[in-house]
Amino acid sequence: MGTPQGKTTLKTISAMAAAALVAAIIMLPSCKKDEPSEEVISKRVRIGLQEEAPKAPPAEGQPEAEAPEAGAEKADAKPAEPAKEVAAAKPADTVKAPVEPKKTKAAETKAEPVAERKADETKKEPVKKAEARLSKEEKARDARQSWLEKVAKAGKALAKKPYAVNVASFPSMREAQSLLKSLKASGYTAYTTEFTKDGVKWYRVRVGFYKSREEASKVGDKLEAKYNIQSPWIVKPAREEAAGHIK
Numbered sequence: 001m002g003t004p005q006g007k008t009t010l011k012t013i014s015a016m017a018a019a020a021l022v023a024a025i026i027m028l029p030s031c032k033k034d035e036p037s038e039e040v041i042s043k044r045v046r047i048g049l050q051e052e053a054p055k056a057p058p059a060e061g062q063p064e065a066e067a068p069e070a071g072a073e074k075a076d077a078k079p080a081e082p083a084k085e086v087a088a089a090k091p092a093d094t095v096k097a098p099v100e101p102k103k104t105k106a107a108e109t110k111a112e113p114v115a116e117r118k119a120d121e122t123k124k125e126p127v128k129k130a131e132a133r134l135s136k137e138e139k140a141r142d143a144r145q146s147w148l149e150k151v152a153k154a155g156k157a158l159a160k161k162p163y164a165v166n167v168a169s170f171p172s173m174r175e176a177q178s179l180l181k182s183l184k185a186s187g188y189t190a191y192t193t194e195f196t197k198d199g200v201k202w203y204r205v206r207v208g209f210y211k212s213r214e215e216a217s218k219v220g221d222k223l224e225a226k227y228n229i230q231s232p233w234i235v236k237p238a239r240e241e242a243a244g245h246i247k
Helices: 004-034 038-047 070-076 105-110 114-158 173-185 213-227
Strands: 163-170 189-197 200-210 233-235
Touching: 163 173, 163 213, 173 189, 173 200, 173 213, 200 213, 213 233
Parallel strands: none
Antiparallel strands: 163 200, 163 233, 189 200
């Protein structure tokens, strides 16, 4: 090996070894690039490798960037658009208040507040009661005045015809009315008057009016024979009794 030829051969071998070493060094990173690490593949499977494009492997000597978790990706994702009902709300989409129909004059007249109407009715009640009381008092006063006029007129008539005949007395109004109707049908001026004796109410039937006792007595005799009554007698009625009957 100490010969010049041996030295040349040694140099050649050394150069080839150095070249092979350099080539091995050069080829080493490319081999690593073709073999993805298990960690990267595992993480990509978790986040859904089929839904994203494959990323370039990190350069030699640099730490691999960990794939973002599913939650991180969702956080970085673009925020969802607001609901269409809110985002796309337009004045035209809002609910319109119903338009009230136009009120006619008749409807406006009827649309009187209930409270005011009740207040008016409350005010009118005392007035109506007062008017009713006055009306009743006026009617009573008018009736009283009419009665007094009749009594006064009867007093004047009795001055000329003071006598009447008491035909009969009955404890029953029905019997008295039956005889009264018959006497009037015969043309007599007949009427009834009432009195109470021993707690019993009686109804007298009388016929009038005559100028003298004799005239009244003759009428009594005729009535006794015609209607089969007992002992009619002659009376001088008061003006209050004759009021409304004497002419």
